Amino acid sequence: MKKQQIHKTIQTIVYGGLIAAIYVALTILFEPISFGPIQFRIAELLCILPFFTPAAIPGLFVGCLLGNLLGGVIIYDVIFGSLATLIGAAGSYLLRKHRFAVCIPPILANTLIIPFVLRYAYQLPDTLPYLFATVGIGEILAIGVLGNLLLLALSKNPAISRVLRGNFA
Structure with a gap:
């Protein structure tokens, strides 16, 4: 393997790990609003990071997986919640x-x-339309509003954009 390929692989692992760590930290820090039928998972704002780097895809997946495990959710939520984040990130x-x-x-x-x-999985008595609405509103606020504000802020800073894209020159 060439030195440049090794560097790129290490960079991808580091970026993915950092993104996962930030996702977990935000999920646990805001745990009371990160889980349940009415949720506003602030960590979801990081789902705009694939705009800058493909390393965000595994980073977000692992971050969601670990955040759900540490948050004490049931296995179906760990699996399908993490897969939803993976699909969204891709x-x-x-x-x-x-x-x-x-x-x-x-x-x-x-x-x-x-x-x-x-x-x-949780046997909630709420109807699906209600859950679609509550989850959808939380996602629109976290990703559509906060995520786009983060995207705008990161995009306006050329130095940060270059680093996120892996261009350190």
Whole structure:
């Protein structure tokens, strides 16, 4: 393996690990509002990071997985919640050429998957339309509003944008 490939691999692992750690920290720090039928998971604002780097995809997945495990959710929530984040992050990366569209895949993935987890895995008596609305509103606020504000702030700083993209020169 060439030195440049090794450097890129290490960089991807480090970036993914940092993103995962920040996701976990935000999830646990704001634990009272990160879980449940009415949730506002602030860590979801990080779902815009695939705009800058593909390392965000595994980072967000691992961060959600660990955040859910540490948050004490049941295994179905760990699995399907983490998969929803993975799907959303991959979709965001695919839409990276359209800056303000990167928030759409994670909003849709979580809004369409998490209500089923809440309803059937937790046996919540709430109806699916109610859960779609509460999860969807939380995702729109976390990713659509906070995430896009973060995206705008990071994009306006050329030094930060270069570092996030792995260009240290």
